[in-house]
Amino acid sequence: MPGPRLDEQLCFALYSASRAVTAAYRPMLDELDLTYPQYLVLLVLWEEEPCTVSHLGDRLHLDSGTLSPLLKRLESAGFVRRQRSTTDERRVDITLTDEGRALEERAACIPDRLLGSGGSAAADLAALREALHLITTELHARTAN
Numbered sequence: 001m002p003g004p005r006l007d008e009q010l011c012f013a014l015y016s017a018s019r020a021v022t023a024a025y026r027p028m029l030d031e032l033d034l035t036y037p038q039y040l041v042l043l044v045l046w047e048e049e050p051c052t053v054s055h056l057g058d059r060l061h062l063d064s065g066t067l068s069p070l071l072k073r074l075e076s077a078g079f080v081r082r083q084r085s086t087t088d089e090r091r092v093d094i095t096l097t098d099e100g101r102a103l104e105e106r107a108a109c110i111p112d113r114l115l116g117s118g119g120s121a122a123a124d125l126a127a128l129r130e131a132l133h134l135i136t137t138e139l140h141a142r143t144a145n
Contacts, residue, residue, distance in 0.1 A: 014132075021114075028110050032103060033077065037062075037070050039107070042096075045080065046104045050095040052085075061140075079103060 006012050022036050029039055037060075044059045045051065057067055071094060074080045079100035085091035115125060 024114055025110070028113055032106060034103075034107075035070075037066075038074055039110075041067070041070055041074060042079065042100065042103065042107070045094060045096050045100065050093050053082075053092045053094060056094065074100075 025036055025039070029036060032039075034042070040060055041056060044056055048055070048059075053064055053067055053071065056062070056071075057064060060067075071080060071082055075082055077099075078097055081095045081097055083093050083095070085093055115121070
C-alpha cells in the first residue's frame, strides 16, 4: 500500500496557498513599506484600536516574542505607539499614529487588487475563507486540550 502523497495532503495545499498569497501581497505591501505580518498587525489595529500586545497575539495567533520586533519596526516607521499601561505595567497598549491611520486609506484597495471583486469568484473565496476559519478553530481547540 503506497504511503501518503504530497498533493493529497491538506497541509501542503494550505502551505502552498499561504506562500502564493503572501507572495502576491508582497509588491502591494512594498509600495507601503510594510511586510505581510506588519500589515496583519495594522489590520487588527484599524478594526480595534487601541489594543494590547496580548490581544494582538490572540487575534493573530502570534506570541509576544514574534510580535515585539514587529511592533518595534512599526513604531520606528511612525505607524504605531507602544505605551505601558498606567494601571497595569505588565500591559502594553498599542495605538495608531496619524500616519498609521492614514495608511489605512492607502491600503484599502489591496484586497480588490489582489483577487478582484464581485461575481461567483467572490462567493467561492468567502466560502473558502469560512471553511478555513472552521478548520483553524477546530485545530486550535484540539491543541488546547
